Amino acid sequence: MTGPVVPAARRAGTGLAPLLIAVAATAAVAVWLVVRDPQDVVIGYAGAPIAMIAAAWSVQRLGAMVMLPRVVRAFWRQLGHAAGILLIGNAAALAMANNDAGMNPYVAVPTLLGMFWAMSAFLRLPMGDRTSLGWLRVLLDLATVAVAGAMIFHYVVLNSAPPGTELTTRATAAVVGVAGLLCLVIIGKAAVRPDAPIDAVSLRILTIPPMVAVAVAVLLIGSHDTARLMISVGGGPLVALSLSAAAYRQRLTLRRPATEAPVRRRRSVNEFLPFAAVLGTAVMVVVVAAREVQGRERVLIVGAVLVTTLVVARQLLGMRENRRMLAGLRDQQAELRRLAMTDTLTELANRTRFVAVLTERLAAHEPASVLLIDIDDFKMVNDTMGPALGDQLLYQVAQRLRANSGARELPARLGGDEFAVLLDVEEVDSAEEAAARILQALAEPFRVGEHHLLAHASLGVAIAGPGDSADEVLRNADIAMYAAKEGGKAAWARFEPRMRQDVVNHARLGSELHNAIIRHELFLLYQPVFDIVTGRLHGAEALVRWTHPTRGFVSPGDFIPVAERSGLIVPLGSWVLREACEQLARWRHEHGDGAIKAINVNVAVRQLREPGFVDEVAAVLSETGLLPQNLVLEVTESSVADGRQVRETLHALHEMGVRLALDDFGTGSSSLSLLRAFPVDVLKLDKSFVDGIADGEDRGRLAVAAAVAQLAEYLQLSAVAEGIESEAQLERLREMGYRLGQGFFMSKPLPADQAGALMGAPAPVVA
Structure with a gap:
């Protein structure tokens, strides 16, 4: 038996609970900072691990959704790993709360590893041409920001460090700050693409963690004790809150109708960081020259800086012109990509996308099961009422499949009156429960025009096994679906290996029957x-x-179904x-x-x-x-x-x-x-x-x-x-x-x- 039909959005969840936990932990830390006890900072540091656990859970769940493209799932999954590494740093900070854990290696090392792991997650996103030239542009931008950031940190931040600050602490602060700037550059390049796979608002929210890293690097070195405590205690919850909020925003985009036009992403401010780094370095050079250089050398330095500024301005204008020329091409590519992966009648995924997602899951050794659905006697509806009404019925079947498929399930129309649902499960009970749920949903009458129609379906269930290809799983589901039809229709059947042998036997018997007609082995x-x-x-x-030369008498109950x-x-x-x-x-x-x-x-x-x-x-x-x-x-x-x-x-x-x-x-x-x-x-x-x-x-x-x-x-x-x-x-x-x-x-x-x-x-x- 199956329970009541639950809308997909409710079954999938919205990720609100982890976000609320992160908000509560961040608010608790903020309250503690107001009424804190200077002698006991353990309570203040406890908020970060709690919020980071919620963030890691939310991001990892998002990375496991089968309906998302592979690159999106991989991004959120790796971001979840980064959250787990940062959680180790938060736990270390909590353990050393009373020993000024700000730049302790046990805290700094996991923090740096988490930042670089998150940075590599952003590098997996499309940021431009995947050619050697495209990667060279990215590396040059990163190098520009890294060099400029290191110079600024050295001249401005580290020189303002209190006397006696250890060299290790200064170097760690510089690395954290420069890494934060590099993250901002990478996020900017990922967000600037109009066809970026990650939601634009989510990417903007994800700029908060690198900004926090830069603030930590500056305040822990060159600020007073109160500011250092605030950033040490509040930085972790703020990072966790931004991760949870970004994941929540990405989930909300999944609830939009499929026909909703994609939001055109604005140009990211982070994209201009390389140019800002050049200008910032130029300003610093001018200031230093004004203080320490005399005479004609000062004029030469100022002139060189002015030439550099003009070149940067010229590059910005060139970028604007290039974007205008490429905007139309990108829009056309996005539309062609959407059409290539979407069924035009039902707006579900088509066979191409379904097979691609199934192939990706199998290649990644992730659980996968396929429900193959065929509308019983659809040809009769199409012939008696016309193809226009038949198309309306198919559209309504598709919408009902969409409404009764969870966020971890991918419904698709494979062609004609054949549909499929990809499940992110490998347990027999879960697959069979989903099959019963789908059939129950389709058993309700459809209102098509002025008619109320029953459109029962036969459904085949196939669970992917080790080494199975997408074609094999679909073929197994097809075999099970025909077994359900032969069992009386309006039912489901799960694939079993013996069914494949039955198909082979039927095919062999069909070949022999063909020869029997030619060789006059049949009689009346x-x-x-x-x-x-x-x-x-x-x-x-x-x-x-039929009397077979080797089989002997073959029952009509065996060869007539094969003939049909x-x-x-x-x-x-x-x-x-x-x-x-x-x-x-x-x-x-x-x-x-x-x-x-x-x-x-x-x-x-x-x-x-x-x-x-x-x-x-x-x-x-x-x-x-x-x-x-x-x-x-x-x-x-x-x-x-x-x-x-x-x-x-x-x-x-x-x-x-x-x-x-x-x-x-x-x-x-x-x-x-x-x-x-x-x-x-x-x-x-x-x-x-x-x-x-x-x-x-x-x-x-x-x-x-x-x-x-x-x-x-x-x-x-x-x-x-x-x-x-x-x-x-x-x-x-x-x-x-x-x-x-x-x-x-x-x-x-x-x-x-x-x-x-x-x-x-x-x-x-x-x-």
Whole structure:
């Protein structure tokens, strides 16, 4: 059983809880700074680990969402690792809270490692051309900022350090400050792209940690004790709060409708850091020159700085022009990329994106399961109501899949009426629960235009195993989906290895069946149909049989489904039709008026869909010398309900004079409604209603059997009872008013010569 359907947004969560924890920890630290006890700073340092745990949890969960592109998941996952490293530094600071842990190596080393690990996460984002020239530009910008930052720190910050400050402390502060500046440069380059995969607001929020790093480097060296305590205690919670807020913002963007246009990112201020570094260095050089250099050398230095400033200004203007030229191309590339990965009708991911995401997950050895969904009898809806309404139904199915898929699930339309959902699970129970949830959601009626439609689906579940490729997982899900259809539709089935062997066996049997048709290994038996009142032979039903050279007798229950699935049912049905008509012509030639008047031939729905089937029947009748009334074509209720093309074929056959029999009558859900739209001549009561009617205990079967007889009499149709296996059944059917019947009690299926012998019998065959 499945629980109530929960919207995807609620199941996925918004990441609000970690953000609230980080806010609470930061607020608590701020309150402590106001009412602090100078003798006990442990409480103040305790806020950072708490907030950082919440931040690491939020960022790591975001990095595990399967619906995000791989580069985005990798970025947030690595940022989560950086948060974990910073957590170690926060814990060390807490442990050494009463020993001035500001620049202690046990605190500084994890902090630096966390900063560089976060920096490498940003370097994984697209920042420009992935060519050698593009990387060279990035390295030159970083080198410019690093050199300028080091000079400024050396001349301004370190020179203002209190006397006696250790060299290690000064060097650590400089490295932290310069690393913070480099992070700002990298974030700026990642944020400036209009097609950046990370949300622009999230990237701006993520500029807070490097700014905090720069502030820490400056205040811990050149400030008084109160400012040093504030930045030491408050820096960690502030960094954690920014990470949680950025992750929360990224989650909110996932809740936007897919059709929402992407927000154009503004130019990041951080992008101008390399130029600011050049100008800042130039200003510092001018100041130093004014103090320490005299005469013409001072003029030379000032002139060089002025030339450098003009070159920087010229570069900025060139960048502006380049951006204008490239803006249109980038917009077109983004739109083409979106169209290439999105199904235009449903706005879900298409097959290309689905396979790409599945391939990425398998390559990363991450859990993956696939739900393959096929709408049952969609062709009938499309044929009867038109393709426009069919498209509306597909769109609504897609929206329902989207609403009932979590943030860790990727719904997609693979093509036609075939959908899929990629799950980030490998547990059987979780995959099966998701399958039941999807089917329950699709079982509710759809309102399409003025119609309320039921669109049940068959679903296959495949769990990726070690070494599986995306094609193998999809193929396994497809096999399971067809198993669900064969089990009765509107159900799900989970792939098992034996199913693949069944498919292989079916394929092998299909190949052998193809050869059997060519090699004339098939033959017909004829099931006599009797007038159960007079006991005389009335007709016969042609039944195909197969004797395999090595397998021996192959049951029709084995090879007929294979023929229907492979399409061989069309040539097989054509052979049966011609062979049966030729045999009836031979019987009429041999026995004259004693021969049966018509031969019954079963016709599959695939044959009725063939455009030239009516012409084929007319040609066979003409070539064998039979009249249309000498042929009875038996069709199932599901065939009649298949669609407009089948109904038109049946009406054309009936107008030609061919008689039509509704086989297995009473077993379908729309038997009575079919009689109004279907040109039926014969009703064949299904064997399941004949079984057990003799003892009279099953009142339901008795009622249906009697009702079919009365219905046939009222509509002036022939009624045939199938599967008569005892004299008691025969007598009860006579009492109900049945005139025709067939079954093993009267005769099993016979070869042509034995069936012909019954036609020459002078007395009634059945007493």
